[in-house]
Amino acid sequence: MSEITNDSQVILHFDLKLEDGSAADSTRMNDKPAKLIMGDGSLTPNFERCLLGLKVGDKKAFTLAPQDAFGFPNPDNVYYMDRSKFGADTPVEDGAIIAFSQPDGTELPGIIRSAAGDSVTVDFNHPLAGQTVIFDVEVIDVINQ
Incomplete structure (x- = not known):
């Protein structure tokens, strides 16, 4: 075997x-x-x-x-983005997982850690x-x- x-x-x-x-x-x-x-x-x-x-x-x-x-989580994998970068149909709320398109065509999931005003914190570390x-x-x- x-x-x-x-x-x-x-x-x-x-x-x-x-x-x-x-x-x-x-x-x-x-x-x-x-x-x-x-x-x-x-x-x-x-x-x-x-x-x-x-x-x-x-x-x-x-x-x-x-x-x-x-x-371990890498702080360099946490990004601060402007809310205007998200489409109207994208749920920008804490805990939401969103697929972001990479330049090579692949998708990378990011977790919304916080959405306050125009600032959105996205964590690209593995969940x-x-x-x-x-x-x-x-x-x-x-x-x-």
Whole structure:
């Protein structure tokens, strides 16, 4: 049976929870497992290390500290923008998540941290930055090259 190596393609279900047990993300809600390629940069090296050696059918939960998961919030990723930069149909309210178009055509989500008068504070840090997270994974398939 194949085990996860540095070159594996992996199909897995995961539940991502915070330390208080609240759910942050799950592939089980829509029954759509995640597909990932080890070493492609989509996961942190620490997360990948936790997967190495697991086999099809394995279930494992592991806790990652902020520096091993989504990092710590970076103050350089918080921007102050003028409200006029937002369209009339854009909900500029605290907590709203808005997709901002990048010059290369990709979109980057930003969280409105505060909207006061003409000033809007947008945080582009990962929403889970600074959080200890618990990953609960179930390996469905492993394809080794």
